[in-house]
Amino acid sequence: MRTYEAVCVFRPEDEAFNTARDATRSELQNMGATVSKEEDMGRRTLAYPIKKTSQGHYYLFVVEMEPNSVQQVEDSLKLKIDMLRFLLVRQEG
Numbered sequence: 001m002r003t004y005e006a007v008c009v010f011r012p013e014d015e016a017f018n019t020a021r022d023a024t025r026s027e028l029q030n031m032g033a034t035v036s037k038e039e040d041m042g043r044r045t046l047a048y049p050i051k052k053t054s055q056g057h058y059y060l061f062v063v064e065m066e067p068n069s070v071q072q073v074e075d076s077l078k079l080k081i082d083m084l085r086f087l088l089v090r091q092e093g
Contacts, residue, residue, distance in 0.1 A: 001064045001065060002090055004033075004062075004088055006060070006086060007058065008085075009059075009086065010056065010059060011053060011057070012057050020081075031065070031073055033063040034065070035063050036062050037060075038059070038062070042058065043056070046084075050084045053084060
């Protein structure tokens with residue numbers, strides 16, 4: 001098992017954010033990832049509009065999962081409607 005960080009940018013509306021965050025957490029767990037830490041980074045202004053939205057709600061998931069399931073997780077996260085962007089990277093250490 002390796003440790004990965006997933007930074008997700010969700011739509012800034014509270015209801016859309018809460019729903020998408022919970023759905024993302026459960027999807028990660030369904031794919032065999034163990035969520036070890038979560039951090040709400042708050043709302044921020046985006047450098048450029050994404051899907052006609054100028055603000056996003058940033059959220060960090062620190063997960064432990066097998067390296068062979070990373071591509072499957074990325075493919076699943078791409079399909080989330082209320083997620084504007086995400087970045088999944090391996091944590092050093």
